[in-house]
Amino acid sequence: MRVYGKKPVFVFDPADRSNRLPNDPAYTTARRRWELCPPSLQKLFTQAFGAGLNEPARRVTEGEWQGLFLQLKDGAVACPSCQAENLWEPALISLSCWHCKHSIALPPRLVVSHAAGKHNVLLVKGARLRRRHFEPHAADGETEIGQVVQHPTDPQILGHQEPDRGAMARLVAGRDAERICATKVRAVERRD
C-alpha cells in the first residue's frame, strides 16, 4: 500500500511532473481552475507546494499570501458583457473575460507606494478605498476612507468621496490625488 503524504508532489509542479493529473475527464475542473488562476497566484502555489515543501526557507510567508490576495481583491473587475468577476493583477496589460472571452477595458488605477511596496486599486465604480491601501499594517486596515464615484453628469470622470461628505474630490494624477491621504499616492492612471 502506498502511503500518500510521505513524498508529496504538487500536481501542477512544473519541475516535477511525476504526480501530474491524469488525462481523465474527472480532473478537467481542477485543470481548468488552475489555468484560470492569475499568474501571481500560480507562482505562489508553485513555490509553496514545490520548493517550499522541502526547504523551509523558501516557504511562502503569511504576509506574502495576504499581500497577494488583497491585491487580487483590489483588482477585481466585472465583465461588462456577462458580469462575471475577473481578477486583474499589475503585470497584466490587458484582460479577457474568463467566462465569455470578451476583452475588458481596464479602468484607471490608483497606485500607492509605501514601505511594503506598491499596491494597485482598480478604480471601478463603487470601489472602496480603505486605510490598508495606504497603511498596510494599520490595525483598522479595513476602515473605509472613501469610495470611488462617478461624476453626476459625466460618468467618465471618477471621483473620491469620503464617507458622510457630499463633496467629491476628482481623482487626477498628482496633487489632487495626494489629498486622499497623507501617504504618498504615486499616480492615478486615467482612461483616455
Ligand SMILES: [Zn+2]
Ligand atoms: Zn464576460
